[in-house]
Amino acid sequence: MAMDRWRLGAPERRQLDETPLVLIADTAHGPRIEAANRAGAAAGARAGMMLADARTLCPEIATAPSDPAGDLAFLEKLAVWAQRWGPWSAMDAPDGLLVDVTAVPHLFGGEEKLVADVAAAFARRELAVRCAIAPTAGAAWALSHYAASGTILGACDDAEARLGELPVAALRLDQDVVTVLRRLGLKKLGELTTIGRDAIQRRFRNRKSPAANPLIRLDQLLGLVPEPLLPVVPQQMPLVQRRLLEPIRHRQLLDQVVSDLADDMARELEGRGEGARRLEIGLWRVDGEVTVRRLELAAATREAAHIVRLFASKLDDIDAGFGIEMLRLRASWAEPLALDQGDIEAAAETHGIALSALVDRLAVRLGAQAVTRPVPFASHIPERAQRWQPPLEPEPASQGQLAFHKRPLKLLDKAERIAVLYATPDGYPQRFRWRGEVHEVNRVEGPERIAPEWWRERGATRLRDYYRIEDQRGRRYWIYRLGIVGDGRGGAPDWYLQGLSA
């Protein structure tokens, strides 16, 4: 299919049909062949071969780069297109499609005519196709790949007998499993059952994925176990745009157009029962420049006034140049939103604003990093035991805290060094200087020893002894000593003040 798509790209490429041609991808070991056309295959090139090997077989081989991402996108479009034969289709990357034609064939006049219609439609698009109809997706895949094109396996046919003639590769197994089966002498599907199910079960009992276990694939082929498939559902982004007769250069007009767009978008979203989480506005200038501004919302909304208000500050630094001739607003991320949401802006006048709207407004003006929520993190080190995350996200699961460890109300961004003037023999400071003022320690509790996290730190990190102290005027602090004398990890220990207690 990759080759067909490449050929369709430009008319002059059709002339290459008769010459050997391969599509290559660059790998660590040199170019590798991804696909070959009919002439190339006849000359000996196969997918998966190195280009150098193919060149030894056929020196005049022509090459072109392959485009796997483009192929996938093309396949996705093709899957939607293929829904003309059934209500439901799924991609089978890299080059297959599965269409559910249950209760459909009579619309085309029978299964034979349906297959003929498929062949004709693909021929019109100049795509080579092999198709098959079978009761299960696995059987259809096997027949389309390893039987004659257009094979139809009816519900009343003997599936086991007809599929038994196919090679084991028809089971959609990994290449190494196929090799194992070949070495065991099992070349056809029918032979798998001859040695008994238990024998295969023993050989592959630790393979859980269907692609590695022939028994699961066999059961899927015969419809004994269900095989979930991911259908392709065509989805359109809500998109509204305005082309302007007269390019606009002034902010006031821009605001008017943005507000119109927001109204359109709100209608569009309301019709779909959705709310926007991310919005992109694109401004096409007369001189060909395009400016895009993005907006992310904390909760789904389709409130035009709210959107306009949030965009207003984003559009402050727009350079209109000779004028803007087109605006396009796109909701690249939308979430279902029930229809009962009230008018946020009008409600704000009387009822205040909602928390999500508050977070949006703060994040737009102050930046998303400025609005956060503290969440616990599994660590003993105090400054690491707290992280900041976006405020409306769910909290991560965490262990409960130890209730007997009192923690300070506030933690300094960075622990500040204190100068100890006089230390008691017990080890804690009796008098120290912090930010230019001398504190006399009256009461103390500690130490609480917090060892470095050896699975994170370097070996030379020292332990910390924390003390809760209260000074002569009742001010309560959390101080620690970094290291102990004679721990062999540096000189005399330093003292730091890290937290302020209420």
Add this chain to the structure above:
Amino acid sequence: MTQPDLASLPITAFEDVATLSARRSARWRPGLAAMQGKALHSEIFASSREAAGAGAALALALDDWRCAPRADGQEAEDRRGVLWVQTREAARLGGRPYRAGLPQDLQGRVIHVLAEKAEDALFALEEGLRCRELAFVIGEVAGNPKALDFTASRRLTLTAQKHGVPLFLLRIDATRDLSSARMRWDVTCAPSAAPEWNAQAPGDPAWKAELFRARSHAPGEWILAEKDAQLTAGKTRENADRAVANWTAGLQHRRMPRRA
């Protein structure tokens, strides 16, 4: 024009029963929110060298929150969040809130906003006050920034009143300037009570709080402390009573008339 002879009036007439009861109600005391509603805009002056301001603000806010009567339509359990706005300067001086050290009720509810400038902090505070999904709003502003003038503080008061969300604005290392706050406190740390098990250890926090300006209360000074999730207020000065009496009567300090 003849002056009425003040000395001839009996003192009890001046301080009659109504005045006495007014004196009682004029005093601020913990749990007052049950009768008078929450204090909607308070300013708390504190030093950056201690967390007394934040501690007292939380204690006052929680006291109001627990004592305020619950409206009919409200949920039995209040799950609303708390907005804590700091300017970068305030965060640098006094540190940021530490989740494990917050009161148990608040640990999962704090939404923290770090504002670069005082203008941004005021914007965040005002937006927060308009949000009824918040239990209260705490602001921390260092010094006396130009943006925080009387107009700005009046705006905050009006917004808080309109939407009923209390604001506790911490003024870190600030001088007492003009403001329209309903209650203005000056808070410093006080030595804590000795805990039950280890008398050498710092106990439950205590603060020396001076209410130096309030709209509906007499000024006064208390030792605030939190015990078993209850705010308690102890007396510091005996002569506070007289100040209250005069404040209620709207008079300057009056000397006792000398009997002939």
